[in-house]
Amino acid sequence: MxxxxxxxxxxxxxxxxxxxxxxxxxxxxxxxxxxxxxxxxxxxxxxxxxxxxxxxxxxxxxxxxxxxxxxxxxxxxxxxxxxxxxxxxxxxxxxxxxxxxxxxxxxxxxxxxxxxxxxxxxxxxxxxxxxxxxxxxxxxxxxxxxxxxxxxxxxxxxxxxxxxxxxxxxxKPGDGQAFKTVNQLLCGVHIAVAAEALALAGALGLDVESTLATLSSGAAGSFMLANRGPRMLEAYTEDGAEVLSRLDIFVKDMGIVTTAARGLGLATPVASAAEQVYLIGQAAGLAAADDSAVIKVVAPQATA
Structure with missing residues (x-):
């Protein structure tokens, strides 16, 4: 071969x-x-x-x-x-x-x-x-x-x-993992909270696309909001968003985050809450979906 x-x-x-x-x-x-x-x-x-x-x-x-x-x-x-x-x-x-x-x-x-x-x-x-x-x-x-x-x-x-x-x-080996653990704490929380924010915007009757564009240009913006936000809106389409990062990757990564913190005796209540959101998404059959589909955990149907 x-x-x-x-x-x-x-x-x-x-x-x-x-x-x-x-x-x-x-x-x-x-x-x-x-x-x-x-x-x-x-x-x-x-x-x-x-x-x-x-x-x-x-x-x-x-x-x-x-x-x-x-x-x-x-x-x-x-x-x-x-x-x-x-x-x-x-x-x-x-x-x-x-x-x-x-x-x-x-x-x-x-x-x-x-x-x-x-x-x-x-x-x-x-x-x-x-x-x-x-x-x-x-x-x-x-x-x-x-x-x-x-x-x-x-x-x-x-x-x-x-x-x-x-x-x-x-x-030394392990230092890269330590950094990535911190990085994934932030990424996982940012995606989960972006999903909550866009779900809330829809429930309040706002135009979600224009809300996303405005949020992304202001103090509440983040890379994850700008990157995952448009894909969250696609989560409600027939085929869903293209899978660029599976939801169950964040089940794994947030598990790494909370396990590491627990071993150090460090409280991470926000990361722990985000981990539960991904676990719920996995249990709901979204494991292989793009991680932006986490919005369907808090808003199973599009509200706007």
């Missing part, structure tokens, strides 16, 4: 998972680096091959000999399975390679995995990112990094191509 590539730069990165984010990131990286790719979906492999990515029929095959492996997984269990499970890639990673972890899975999972990888001579670069598929393909992501300086240096060719804003938040 391996496809030849016309140019073979000396630096090789394996991208495991060629979904909505993985494929545009891999395509962006292939503009300058040798990129190995793997996905369980054959159609995604075909798209990757057409984009100049060297495709493999196994994760181990893609990761063998790579300087860096880029992972985007759903949670800590998936992270451990990819690395250490049956046919896990830790068995084939060369000493000195780095694993770049771009997902939000929580501090404890990342620090534990980093310790296990170190036994193989491999370092973990904790690099959670923000941005969507379009920005990923343009190298316009926000990436925060927690990793030892040597590991950051090895990962730098990958990070430089993907990020327009790259912030080193700390010198």
């Amino acid at each position: 391996n496809q030849p590539q016309s140019s073979s730069p000396t630096y090789t990165v394996a991208v495991l998972g060629l979904g909505a984010m993985g494929l545009p990131m891999a395509t962006r990286l292939a503009s300058k680096l040798t990129v190995h790719g793997f996905d369980i979906n054959g159609a995604r492999l075909e798209l990757a091959a057409a984009a100049g990515i060297v495709v493999f029929d196994s994760a181990q095959g893609a990761a063998a000999g790579a300087d860096a492996v880029l992972l985007a997984v759903r949670n800590g269990d998936q992270l451990r399975e990819v690395l250490f499970g049956h046919n896990g890639i830790s068995e084939v990673l060369r000493p000195g390679a780095v694993v770049i972890m771009t997902s939000t899975v929580g501090i404890e999972d990342v620090t534990a995995v980093a310790a296990r990888l170190a036994e193989h001579g491999v370092q973990l670069v904790d690099a959670p990112l923000s941005g969507g598929p379009v920005r990923a393909g343009q190298g316009d992501l926000l990436i925060v990094v927690g990793a030892e300086p040597a590991a950051r240096a090895t990962a730098q060719p990958v990070l430089d191509l993907l990020a327009s804003t790259l912030s080193v938040i700390g010198d």
Whole structure:
């Protein structure tokens, strides 16, 4: 299944998972680096091959000999399975390679995995990112990094191509997760409260579209209101809003936030309330919907 590539730069990165984010990131990286790719979906492999990515029929095959492996997984269990499970890639990673972890899975999972990888001579670069598929393909992501300086240096060719804003938040794995936990607290609360505000506007008989435009230009505006607000209005259409970020991602992320805070003895009543809203949405069958559909938790039917 391996496809030849016309140019073979000396630096090789394996991208495991060629979904909505993985494929545009891999395509962006292939503009300058040798990129190995793997996905369980054959159609995604075909798209990757057409984009100049060297495709493999196994994760181990893609990761063998790579300087860096880029992972985007759903949670800590998936992270451990990819690395250490049956046919896990830790068995084939060369000493000195780095694993770049771009997902939000929580501090404890990342620090534990980093310790296990170190036994193989491999370092973990904790690099959670923000941005969507379009920005990923343009190298316009926000990436925060927690990793030892040597590991950051090895990962730098990958990070430089993907990020327009790259912030080193700390010198050890887990620091990136800590920052992203704080970030997701704010994002999750902002989306939930934006839903309440627009639902209230509709219930009061206001024109919701003009209310949204006016709010977004004033002191009450936020990125999440401006970004998710229009999609919240689409939630009531027959097909709903395009799924750019699933609602159950915030079930996971707000769970990470409240678990971390509880472990520190820190009260987070607003984040905890927002977590319940996402949980209600998930229970109502909205798990796979765009997270903007959270407005249907407080207003199941459009009110204006």
